[in-house]
Amino acid sequence: MSNVLSKILGFFTGEGFKHYLKTLKYSLYMILHPFDGSWDLIHEKRGSMAAAHTIVILALLTNIWDMRFSNFMVNNTRWSEVNILMRLASILVPLFIWVLSNWCLTTLFDGKGRFGDIYMATAYSFTPYVLIGIPMIIVSNIVTKEEGVFYTYFNVFALIWCVFLILCAMMMIHDYGLGGGLLSTLASVAGMAVIMFIVLLFFSLISDAVAYFVSIYKEITMRIS
Amino acid sequence: MMKRITALLLLACLVLSGLSNAKTAYADDSWYTYTYNYWGDEEASPDAYTVDRVISGSAFGEDVGSLLNPDSLFAIDDLLYVVDSKNNRIIEAQWKNGEFRTVRVIYHVNVSEEKKDLLKIGDKIELCLLQPGDVFVKPITKEQRLKVYGEYLGTPYVPEIEPEEEPAKDGEGEGKGEGDNADATDADAEKKDNASDSDGENGETGETGETGETGETGETGESSEGGKASEGTKPAKTKWQENIEVRKFNRDYDIFIADTQNNRIIHCDYDLNVIDVVANPKDETLADDYKFLPSHFVVDDAYRYYVQALNINAGIMEFTKDGTFTGYIGASPVTISFAQRIWRKIQTKEQRMKTKMFVPTEYNNICIDSKGFLYVTTSTLKDNEIATGTGKPVRKLNSMGTDILIRNGNHFPIGDLKTGNVAGAMEQGLSITGSTAFVDVVTFENETYCCLDKTRGRLFVYDFQGNLLYAFGNSGMNEGSFLNPSAVVKLDEETLAVLDRFAGTITIFTMTSYGKLINKALSLYRVGQYDESADVWREVLKYNGNCELAYVGIGRSLLRQKRYKEAMDEFEIARDSVNYSKAFKYYREEVVEDNIVWFIIVIAALILIPKGIRTAKRLRKEISEA
Numbered sequence: 081m082s083n084v085l086s087k088i089l090g091f092f093t094g095e096g097f098k099h100y101l102k103t104l105k106y107s108l109y110m111i112l113h114p115f116d117g118s119w120d121l122i123h124e125k126r127g128s129m130a131a132a133h134t135i136v137i138l139a140l141l142t143n144i145w146d147m148r149f150s151n152f153m154v155n156n157t158r159w160s161e162v163n164i165l166m167r168l169a170s171i172l173v174p175l176f177i178w179v180l181s182n183w184c185l186t187t188l189f190d191g192k193g194r195f196g197d198i199y200m201a202t203a204y205s206f207t208p209y210v211l212i213g214i215p216m217i218i219v220s221n222i223v224t225k226e227e228g229v230f231y232t233y234f235n236v237f238a239l240i241w242c243v244f245l246i247l248c249a250m251m252m253i254h255d256y257g258l259g260g261g262l263l264s265t266l267a268s269v270a271g272m273a274v275i276m277f278i279v280l281l282f283f284s285l286i287s288d289a290v291a292y293f294v295s296i297y298k299e300i301t302m303r304i305s
Numbered sequence: 306m307m308k309r310i311t312a313l314l315l316l317a318c319l320v321l322s323g324l325s326n327a328k329t330a331y332a333d334d335s336w337y338t339y340t341y342n343y344w345g346d347e348e349a350s351p352d353a354y355t356v357d358r359v360i361s362g363s364a365f366g367e368d369v370g371s372l373l374n375p376d377s378l379f380a381i382d383d384l385l386y387v388v389d390s391k392n393n394r395i396i397e398a399q400w401k402n403g404e405f406r407t408v409r410v411i412y413h414v415n416v417s418e419e420k421k422d423l424l425k426i427g428d429k430i431e432l433c434l435l436q437p438g439d440v441f442v443k444p445i446t447k448e449q450r451l452k453v454y455g456e457y458l459g460t461p462y463v464p465e466i467e468p469e470e471e472p473a474k475d476g477e478g479e480g481k482g483e484g485d486n487a488d489a490t491d492a493d494a495e496k497k498d499n500a501s502d503s504d505g506e507n508g509e510t511g512e513t514g515e516t517g518e519t520g521e522t523g524e525t526g527e528s529s530e531g532g533k534a535s536e537g538t539k540p541a542k543t544k545w546q547e548n549i550e551v552r553k554f555n556r557d558y559d560i561f562i563a564d565t566q567n568n569r570i571i572h573c574d575y576d577l578n579v580i581d582v583v584a585n586p587k588d589e590t591l592a593d594d595y596k597f598l599p600s601h602f603v604v605d606d607a608y609r610y611y612v613q614a615l616n617i618n619a620g621i622m623e624f625t626k627d628g629t630f631t632g633y634i635g636a637s638p639v640t641i642s643f644a645q646r647i648w649r650k651i652q653t654k655e656q657r658m659k660t661k662m663f664v665p666t667e668y669n670n671i672c673i674d675s676k677g678f679l680y681v682t683t684s685t686l687k688d689n690e691i692a693t694g695t696g697k698p699v700r701k702l703n704s705m706g707t708d709i710l711i712r713n714g715n716h717f718p719i720g721d722l723k724t725g726n727v728a729g730a731m732e733q734g735l736s737i738t739g740s741t742a743f744v745d746v747v748t749f750e751n752e753t754y755c756c757l758d759k760t761r762g763r764l765f766v767y768d769f770q771g772n773l774l775y776a777f778g779n780s781g782m783n784e785g786s787f788l789n790p791s792a793v794v795k796l797d798e799e800t801l802a803v804l805d806r807f808a809g810t811i812t813i814f815t816m817t818s819y820g821k822l823i824n825k826a827l828s829l830y831r832v833g834q835y836d837e838s839a840d841v842w843r844e845v846l847k848y849n850g851n852c853e854l855a856y857v858g859i860g861r862s863l864l865r866q867k868r869y870k871e872a873m874d875e876f877e878i879a880r881d882s883v884n885y886s887k888a889f890k891y892y893r894e895e896v897v898e899d900n901i902v903w904f905i906i907v908i909a910a911l912i913l914i915p916k917g918i919r920t921a922k923r924l925r926k927e928i929s930e931a
Binding site: 152153158226 | 344877880882883885886887889890893
């Protein structure tokens with residue numbers, strides 16, 4: 081028993097956890113110093129994957145909490161139509177496709193960032209959304225409808241901040257200039273659309289192919305019997 | 306290490322997400338009565354009106370026969386007027402103890418020698434109605450009438466009827482009417498006794514009527530008429546005398562008849578003696594060969610006419626009491642979108658001529674409420690205009706013609722919010738598409754109003770704020786369904802009559818206790834008895850827990866009683882964010898005031914504790930340095 085306890089204690093006092101906390105704390109530095117912060121995040125190994133995952137999960141939680149706990153004056157969630165997995169997927173899938181598309185393009189165009197780097201930088205860029213989003217959920221419950229515009233303003237501000245951070249991060253991790261950063265970002269968005277299209281095409285072709293073989297199988301079984 | 310942290314976080318995510326399992330409810334979507342909830346979905350509601358009976362023309366007496374394309378209804382006090390357009394007649398019936406009793410059938414009016422020129426069409430004096438479109442009845446005493454319109458009765462004008470013209474003019478309907486008039490007078494036997502001043506001809510008609518009752522009505526009527534014609538009597542005169550007889554059933558009413566195909570509105574007293582005629586409006590906006598086709602109209606308390614004419618899309622035509630055309634009111638401005646404007650620039654002149662004209666909405670019906678505001682409906686709007694709220698199918702016009710209808714509900718008063726088979730709407734198994742098309746509207750005392758939808762044969766009742774109270778009806782042949790509803794009137798505050806043009810029937814709806822409760826709650830609220838109103842709304846909730854308005858009503862009462870938290874809960878159920886916010890503002894004030902000490906302590910602590918820590922640190926540093 082004491083063994084387990086000491087192990088748990090060891091986990092939380094160990095070097096790894098300390099590093100994790102440090103890298104997580106680094107996100108606060110990064111959002112205020114987008115250029116230096118993004119550069120150091122990758123090149124100086126100031127960030128960690130665990131911290132990136134944490135921020136992504138916190139962002140997902142913020143999204144869900146916003147749906148669940150923010151006041152109905154600013155929140156038009158229809159509970160009978162909520163599918164929590166779809167809601168999570170609607171953030172995670174675009175995130176994955178974004179990272180994939182960005183990695184594919186920048187690899188071709190001299191980008192320095194690796195797949196993990198892109199993911200980490202993007203995840204760290206979600207920090208303002210979490211930091212502003214969660215207080216806004218509380219605020220939405222202590223303001224009237226007229227004051228509720230602050231909720232909207234701050235959330236929009238958070239999103240703009242996030243987008244700005246992503247842009248900066250892309251410039252820094254790929255070692256691009258302003259033009260290159262903007263262009264690669266726009267191209268990645270276009271790439272996302274292409275990937276979505278290919279995936280849909282792929283699935284529709286696969287289902288057609290499956291249907292073809294199924295019909296052949298049916299035909300044969302009918303002939304034999 | 307990192308993996309373990311991630312796994313831990315994922316687990317935390319699931320625990321912390323704070324979600325309860327939301328259940329999805331699906332229901333059978335074929336109800337008779339329903340409302341739209343906050344989300345714009347249909348929700349079953351208890352019946353607010355039920356069909357009392359469906360009556361056809363024969364209910365007005367055996368010899369009235371069936372109704373043919375009846376266009377309009379009008380009800381005043383205990384009288385119901387059915388405008389039986391294609392039969393060129395108006396049936397006047399008395400609604401008493403749940404039964405109809407025909408008073409008379411109006412085929413023509415009477416005129417004095419002095420006024421006969423008013424009825425001149427071409428060079429003929431036309432007394433008979435030709436496809437009347439609407440009728441309006443207004444209470445007015447003899448003294449008032451004399452004051453407003455002056456003396457109008459004089460020597461009765463007796464038309465010269467050429468024998469060969471008579472069969473052409475008097476169709477089968479005329480023959481039936483002959484018998485019917487007699488029947489009506491027969492029913493009012495006690496009144497007939499007073500008709501001793503009638504001459505021999507009149508007595509003869511009475512007899513004809515009786516034979517008509519025993520034998521085959523229509524034919525007997527016609528043959529008797531033919532007989533009379535051969536005797537050299539004048540049938541039109543006979544009717545004139547009959548109408549005098551009806552005068553025994555006297556009321557202080559004026560009758561206005563939109564004699565559509567004769568291009569005029571006839572204004573006469575209750576005995577059908579013509580007082581005035583509105584015809585041939587003269588205006589520079591109207592073409593010289595313009596044919597005035599009044600379809601529906603109302604008369605306000607200043608005896609002005611507001612006429613919806615068939616071929617006019619510039620709004621409602623307004624006439625003074627003496628029939629002078631003064632202009633249009635309520636025309637909706639023509640809006641051309643930017644894209645359309647660009648497109649028109651590119652088009653050649655020929656193409657432009659061929660494209661559809663941008664015309665303002667054409668109204669199709671008009672109703673006047675007890676305060677003199679006009680309610681108008683239109684069905685010429687496009688689906689997307691209606692859905693976005695730019696097209697307004699029902700409007701309330703003030704005397705300036707401005708739309709002052711309040712649209713504070715969660716949805717616009719546009720009828721069905723969807724365009725498919727809403728709430729089980731089907732027509733003989735076929736799909737119905739398209740927006741709701743309002744064709745008539747009727748207002749109630751508590752400023753609720755009921756719109757009649759032609760597309761799905763439905764009635765939509767809205768309160769004075771524009772909230773849908775309930776919708777009911779359907780398309781079809783069943784009781785309570787309609788093929789082509791054309792008019793709706795209230796017989797009293799709790800009874801509706803809906804006219805079906807194709808079926809030629811009138812459906813009488815009576816209000817259920819549920820409908821009465823809602824009405825009562827709204828009326829109490831309007832006179833300021835909020836708490837009593839809330840009690841009624843609580844009763845409503847026993848019938849229908851989904852009634853959002855009930856929650857708002859209760860919430861409002863709680864808000865007035867300063868029970869803010871409870872009010873907030875009620876408003877939240879109805880998702881009424883405006884009222885919720887109001888209640889919350891007071892609630893917040895209350896909480897802050899009650900706990901002001903705690904707030905000060907917390908704020909002070911937030912300021913002082915970090916300061917204290919800093920001081921302590923500095924002191925320690927100083928001590929250690931020293």
